[in-house]
Amino acid sequence: MRARYHLEYGSVLVLAALLRALPRIAALEVGAALGQVGWWLRIRRRLVLANLAQAFPGSTSRERRRIAVRAARNFGRTVAEFVRFAGSDRELVGELVRLEGVEALREVLATGGGAIVVTAHLGAWALYVTALAAAGIPSALLVGRQHNPKVHRFILGIPGEAVHFVPKSRGAPRDILRCLRDGRAVVMVADHRAGRHGELAPFLGRVASTLPLPGAISARHGTPIFLMAGRRITHGEHLVALSRLTLPTGGDEDARRHAITVACNEALGRAILACPEQYFWYHRRWHGQSNGEQAG
Template sequence: MKKPRHSLRHLAEYSALRAVVFALDLMPLRMALCCGAAMGHAAWALGIRRKVSLINLSLAFPEMSGRDRAAIGARSYANFGRFAVEFARQRRLGRSHIEKHVRVENPEIMKRLGEEGGIGLAFHYGNWELLGVLQSYGGVSTRFLVGRQHNALVDGFVNRLRSVHGIGLISRDGAMREIFRTIRDRGVVAWLSDQDAGRAGVIVDFFGMPASTPRGAAAIAVKLGCPVYPTFMIRERGPFHTAVYTEPILPRRDIPAEQAEVELTRLYTSRLEEMIRRRPDLYWWPHRRWKTTGLYRGREAVREG
C-alpha cells in the first residue's frame, strides 16, 4: 500500500507543531505554563478572535462593565495557552502528576461512573483533556469521541498524545457501533458537547438565550437509557487542578424520545452555565455559540476565523 502524500503546507504545520512540542518538553512544567500563558496573552493583544469573545461575553454577562469582560477574555486566552501546553506535554503527565496536582471533588461520583459506565460529558472549559488522564489512572475505562482534522499528520500526532495513557479513541466517522458497545460493556464515552450544532442541533437556553446544541450525546443516552455525567477540570493555580464530577443525569422515560433529548440537553447545558458563572475565565469564548439562533445580527459584524 502506498503511503499517503502530504502537501507542503501540512508538512510545514506538522513540523512546526513537533518543534514547539519538543521545546516545551525541555522546559520545567511551570516555565512551560508561563510560556503558554504568554502566548495566550499575545493572541489576545493581537486581536485574534477577540471581537467574537467580547460579543459572547456581553451576551452572557450584560451586567458587567466592558473592562471586566475584557479582563475575563484576556484570562481565558491565557488559560487556554496553559491548557495547550499541558496537552502538548501530555506524555509526561502520568500517574505521579495526577496524584500530585489533581484533587477530585465528589470522588464517589467518579467511582460510580467507572462502575456503571455511561457518557462522560466534557466541555471547552478548563483542561478537558486531563480528565481522560485522570480517569485512565483512576480505574475508569474511557474512550474519547474524536473528529478528524484536515491535516492527517497533525491529526495522528494529536491522537497519539490523547491515547498515550491508555485512553481509547472512537472516530466520529461510523462511531455508533463502537459507542453502543463501549457503553453496554460499562465503559465511558467522553463527549464534547458545547458548540453550535447548526440546524441539526437541539435548541436550548444558554445564559438565557436560545443556542443550537449538539444532539448526539442526548440521543444516545435516551436510546440506551444510560446516565450522562457532566464533568469539569478546574485550574486552581499553576499546574494544580480540581476535577468536578457532578451528579449523573438520567434521561426521562415518561415522555417521547425527542422531548427527552431536549430535556436532557437543557439540563446538562445548565450545569455548564453554572460552572462558567463560577469561573468564566476557564471557558473558551471565541466560538460563535449563538450563531444558528441569530443573536449576532444587529451587532457589530463578526466573522468566523
C-alpha cells in the first residue's frame, strides 16, 4: 500500500480522536477553523469562485467570496460532525437532526416498492441518511469508492449498521432494485458530475452530466422520488425537509428519463440557491468545464 495512504489514514485517525475528545460545539468550531485555513491556503479557490459565478451570474466578486468563505467553514463543521458520529453523537442524532416530511416517505414505503431520495452536498449531508435510518426508515445509500482503501473503510464504518451501502458499480442498478423491492428508501447524492455515462441536463443554469439512475429507474418502474434538503440552523442542529417530487409522465421511456432528471436537478438547484453558504462548491460540476476552472 502506498506510503501516502498510510499517512492520510493516520492523519484522519488523529483528527477524529481530537474532534471526538472536545465538547461538541468546540469541535465544530475547530472544524470551521480548519475549513477557513483551507480557504487561506487557496485549496480549489479558483474552482469554487468559478462555480459561484456560474450559479449567481448577477453577483459581485465580494458577494461570491463571502459565500465561498462561509461554505469553506461549513464544510469544516460537516467533517467534524461526521467523524464525531462514530462516538457519543450517534445517540444524539434524533435531537440534532429534525426531519420534516418523513411521514409522507414512511407512507410510500408502507405500500411496498421503495422510494428514491435525491439529495446534494448541502448542510451536513453525510449525517442526514443516518438520521433517516434512526427515525425508523429502512435506508440505503449509493456510495462511491475513495482512492485510499483504509479511509474508505473508515468512512463506511461511521454510520454503523443502520444504513445499507450500495457501491457505485455496474451492478448498482440491480442492487438498487433489490433495495427498492425490500421497501427501502435509496438515497442518492445526485449533484456529482457523472462523467461520460451521465444524463445531460441543466443544473444551476448550465448543462451538467447528471447521475442517470434516479431518472432511469423511475421512468421504467414508476418509483417515487423524494427530495431531501438539509441545512444547519444552529451550530449543532439541523433541519432536513423531505418532499415528494411531481414527476413527468408523458412520452416514451427515454423522454421520461430525461424529464425526470431535469426535474431532480431543478429541485436540487432550488435547495442549493436557498442556502448557498452551506453547499459544497468544490466539485468540477458542469459538462465541458475547462481546466482553468479546476485550478485552486
